Amino acid sequence: MTGHTRRTKIVATIGPASANPATVSALIEAGMDGARLNLSHGTQDDHARTAQLVRDAEAAAGRPISLIADLQGPKLRVGDLDHEVELEDGGSVVIAGEDAAQDGDIPVSPAVLGSVLQPGNDVLIDDGMVRLRVDRVERGRARCDVVVGGTVAAHKGVNVPGIPLPIPSLTRKDLDDLDAALEFGVDFVALSFVRSASDVTALRTLIEARGSHAWVIAKIEKAEAVAALDAILGEAHGVMVARGDLGVEIGAAEVPLLQKRIIHHALERSKPVITATQMLESMIHSPEPTRAEASDIANAILDGTSAIMLSGETAIGEHPVEAVAVMDRIALAVEPHLGYRHETPQASDEPTIDQAMSNAACDVAEALSASAILVPTFTGRTASAVARLRPQRAILALTHNMDSLRHLALEWGVTPLEITETTDVEDLWTRSIAAARDSGFVSSGERIVITAGTAVNLPGGTNVIKVDLA
Known part of the structure; x- marks a missing residue:
């Protein structure tokens, strides 16, 4: 993978230091894939303006950027x-x-x-x-x-570590902030201080009732959430290893191994996972990171995290663009040493069709040294199933669905590409190959692997693996 494009995604919190057109554009140019709005601070009007800044910069950059609203929760x-x-x-x-x-x-x-x-x-x-x-x-x-x-x-x-609090998972402030965030079109809603899967279900129900396609990220930062991790992963679209409050709740010494465990469980579920908090804390004031911070980022990438997140470094820091650039350089240095997570599911594992097909597609692509794996998709789920295996090949997700494009902007190794809608599967494959060539990820005549469904635009219909030439 020498000369590869960075595959671990970068999320940056947009706050007072970065909420201006020039800085947001520079953050995207430096490698930001997702913009986080921390609703614990600032006004709804502030965040609405920031969301518009991100959308304007996204359009100018010509690539999808995920917009994440982070609710304060029962803090x-x-x-x-x-x-x-x-x-x-x-x-x-x-x-x-x-x-x-x-x-x-x-x-x-x-x-x-x-x-x-x-x-x-x-x-x-x-x-x-x-x-x-x-x-x-x-x-x-x-x-x-x-x-x-x-x-x-x-x-x-x-x-108050270890003490259950009689507070609902969504406070009145959260409900007001949720309405505002959905109004300005966020792609993800991060739920703070999750304690059970039912907390996630309640938020998903509210989002769906408002007609939004936003996905829910469950922040794992309480002991109750760690105990209910698998159930939470079953309901959430993704998770965040929120190491700040998690460390306060359970002790800093427990965090490194829990980080690995959470990432591993998320990968097994084909759910994106963000690692967050104090990744480049010193760069709030310093233009260079500490060696320990560089190692921390490298280890999170080696653990398999989908994305790494900056908080105060870009929200209030003096060097927001430099912090994103540092993450980008570290990821580029580390990623060539990631191994392909080869898995052959057994019948006793009861794999989904998407999981079985994605495993086979990755194996074929690796065996043939294909230039890329093309995943025409409607919801993006098949692309996530491919990404969980961390293949050495480029993963190109092709869709006409803007919601899916922005969701996949946070998925490890996935380059989301827009294509026009079609209902014919042969036409879908042709358009996907053309988009892959136009993107520069593959050249004419190179071998590619396509995995998709013959029932076009229907979720969960992946049933084909096709080897072709670009």
């Missing part, structure tokens, strides 16, 4: 403060739900904390930078010892 946060609070090691402080907070307390919303805390519980603020331990609880107010001091600012995140 505990410090409430409004008149000023930042400095806590010293060994001191004490009272935390309380906003409805019970008194002068000098640290208010936390939603106002459920006082009803669930018990003496001995840990309370972590700002991703664990400040650590408190509950001493006693009275009338919804918890007096805590300061184990690790620091600065507490308004609206910083609060975690």
